[in-house]
């Protein structure tokens with residue numbers, strides 16, 4: 001294994017790689033200058049493991065590794081730079097598992113040229129590519145599609161998530177979601193154009209999984225205001241500024257909204273925004289997903305992630321690490337959650 005990117009999620013991936021008996025770390029690429037030259041085990045908070053973090057991409061690419069876990073962020077980077085790096089690794093014979101650039105949870109949703117670049121790099125290197133995550137990448141797209149394999153004639157699919165952000169220390173996502181901002185207009189039904197590309201992979205995976213042709217995707221953003229002042233490591237929220245954000249997407253098929261998806265991000269955790277799913281009174285969980293599929297039979301699934309402050313980060317990292325054996329065994333091409341079965345072993 002060779003690993004790239006030790007931020008919030010990437011560091012958890014690195015720790016899991018070092019813990020697994022069936023995987024051996026042989027290389028570690030970093031972007032942060034202060035990590036270069038350090039032992040990967042020490043960077044992960046443990047004992048030295050004899051692998052030194054490097055910022056030399058050429059040397060990393062030349063390593064004798066079966067698979068690269070690519071967790072370097074795409075935020076603030078030209079997306080072509082990310083894709084080109086991935087293609088160089090694939091062409092050099094490395095399989096890739098990645099959570100970077102959420103659109104890659106369903107690579108067929110990419111523009112045809114970019115998809116072709118990835119596919120041809122897989123062919124050159126006889127390697128496989130798999131993008132994943134928790135949401136997008138599992139709870140909101142792959143899981144509803146798997147669940148619907150139990151029913152006939154699915155009609156409408158509704159997925160609603162609530163993600164507690166109170167302990168999330170990332171100032172970038174705080175700013176991107178607009179927490180602590182004074183709204184300058186409406187609080188509801190604000191066009192969410194900015195976020196539509198973020199969830200395009202999810203919509204495309206669902207549509208393909210259900211065999212539906214999407215006519216259009218409509219996106220909205222709703223805001224709820226904080227009822228008190230709130231301080232967090234990510235930033236300050238004053239009473240009356242944005243404390244909860246809901247993103248909603250409707251996928252229209254044959255003139256009907258068949259795919260209804262929503263994500264609620266709250267900071268503080270217990271802000272009363274009145275949106276579903278509500279925060280259960282007695283729950284230690286920090287992420288809630290409610291899936292409903294109108295079909296025969298009708299299906300309702302609730303997923304709650306509990307454990308630590310950020311179980312979603314651990315779940316994302318685990319899904320990536322658990323995918324490694326399947327990706328290494330898979331036929332050399334670009335894979336998705338619709339064709340690759342991931343198990344914990």
Ligand SMILES: NC(=O)c1ccc[n+]([C@@H]2O[C@H](COP(=O)([O-])OP(=O)(O)OC[C@H]3O[C@@H](n4cnc5c(N)ncnc54)[C@H](OP(=O)(O)O)[C@@H]3O)[C@@H](O)[C@H]2O)c1
Pocket residue numbers: 004005006007008009010011029030031032033035071072073074075077099100101102105132133134135136137313316
């Ligand atoms: N779909 C999902 O459910 C899901 C969930 C979580 C994360 N993600 C995605 O997975 C990726 C990793 O997540 P994360 O939480 O670890 O992100 P993060 O904390 O923002 O990761 C930042 C790391 O990326 C590397 N990096 C920073 N700037 C770079 C640049 N210009 N070029 C190359 N590398 C650079 C650095 O690694 P070093 O410190 O090692 O230098 C940095 O620590 C992100 O793209 C994120 O959006 C998806």
